[in-house]
Amino acid sequence: MIPLKPIILMENYEQLLQEAYEKIKPTEECDRFEIKKIEGHIQGNKTIISNFGEIARCIRRKPEELTKFLLRELASSGEINGERLILTRKVSSKNINDKIEKYVKKYVYCPKCKKPDTELINESGKKYIRCLACGHKQEIE
Numbered sequence: 001m002i003p004l005k006p007i008i009l010m011e012n013y014e015q016l017l018q019e020a021y022e023k024i025k026p027t028e029e030c031d032r033f034e035i036k037k038i039e040g041h042i043q044g045n046k047t048i049i050s051n052f053g054e055i056a057r058c059i060r061r062k063p064e065e066l067t068k069f070l071l072r073e074l075a076s077s078g079e080i081n082g083e084r085l086i087l088t089r090k091v092s093s094k095n096i097n098d099k100i101e102k103y104v105k106k107y108v109y110c111p112k113c114k115k116p117d118t119e120l121i122n123e124s125g126k127k128y129i130r131c132l133a134c135g136h137k138q139e140i141e
């Protein structure tokens, strides 16, 4: 009927979907903290990690942050594509899993109490890890 209405409805619908997704998805996949093993395959000269979004959610970090770390560590370029991370070179699963573990040790586990209930914060250009369990806060590189 009126052309504006369906558009608004569609936007609301997508927003609802997005909200539902964000609420339900993490608990479905990992109600507790967990370092998932990657699932993926090599395609030509590329490495496709198909469960990358899930991995990031389960360690409670933004996919972009984890990607930045991995690309540097693996000396690869790459991009996030939906739930997937595509690396522009061939990398073994073991190598990627090791790097994810390294990331978690450095950027997720609290340096003091070793619990994973932490968050990364930026304050005056510096990066800190803050523990929600014991309150410890420490600058990280």
Ligand SMILES: [Zn+2]
Residues within 6 Å of the ligand: 110, 111, 112, 113, 114, 115, 131, 132, 133, 134, 135, 136
């Ligand atoms: Zn702590």
